[in-house]
Amino acid sequence: MRTSTIIAVAALLLAGCEVKTATTDEPAAAATGAPVTEAEADRIVGEMHASFTSGDAFKIMDHYAPGAVLFDPTHAEPTGDRAVQTKWAAEFVTMKPSDLVSTPRQVQILGGDAFVVSGIAAFLADVGGNRQRLTARYSQLFQRQPGGSWKIVHEHMSLPPAPAGPGA
Numbered sequence: 688m689r690t691s692t693i694i695a696v697a698a699l700l701l702a703g704c705e706v707k708t709a710t711t712d713e714p715a716a717a718a719t720g721a722p723v724t725e726a727e728a729d730r731i732v733g734e735m736h737a738s739f740t741s742g743d744a745f746k747i748m749d750h751y752a753p754g755a756v757l758f759d760p761t762h763a764e765p766t767g768d769r770a771v772q773t774k775w776a777a778e779f780v781t782m783k784p785s786d787l788v789s790t791p792r793q794v795q796i797l798g799g800d801a802f803v804v805s806g807i808a809a810f811l812a813d814v815g816g817n818r819q820r821l822t823a824r825y826s827q828l829f830q831r832q833p834g835g836s837w838k839i840v841h842e843h844m845s846l847p848p849a850p851a852g853p854g855a
Contacts (some may be wrong), residue, residue: 722799
């Protein structure tokens with residue numbers, strides 16, 4: 688069961704590579720290159736997290752920059768390989784993730800063109816024939832790309848430590 692949970696979490700948060708480009712629907716700050724605000728960063732992260740329950744691996748992948756480096760809790764080595772990341776996203780989608788909640792979610796502005804978001808994500812997923820609530824810790828570094836889009840350029844996912852037993 689722990690292996691299934693790890694695979695689910697890994698596929699969820701290690702999928703992909705590219706966020707949407709600035710459009711007329713996006714706030715003026717993104718289109719003009721104005722420094723990112725905490726409110727804008729929170730909106731960007733909310734859109735990205737919503738894609739994880741879309742059922743579309745390519746929609747998930749749209750939030751990662753080409754060459755993004757991803758750490759998956761089920762694999763010993765990080766990867767920057769888009770094909771591997773896409774496979775992880777496709778595997779994640781087969782688990783029909785839903786009800787993703789990210790709390791606490793902390794945003795740290797690193798400058799006008801970069802921010803980090805960290806938190807605990809919990810979601811429902813089909814694992815081993817059962818619907819289960821899975822949890823993962825994550826850190827994602829977003830960077831503004833040419834044209835104003837925001838992409839994840841580095842992501843680190845891990846499983847929370849196992850609860851301490853009695854007397855620990």
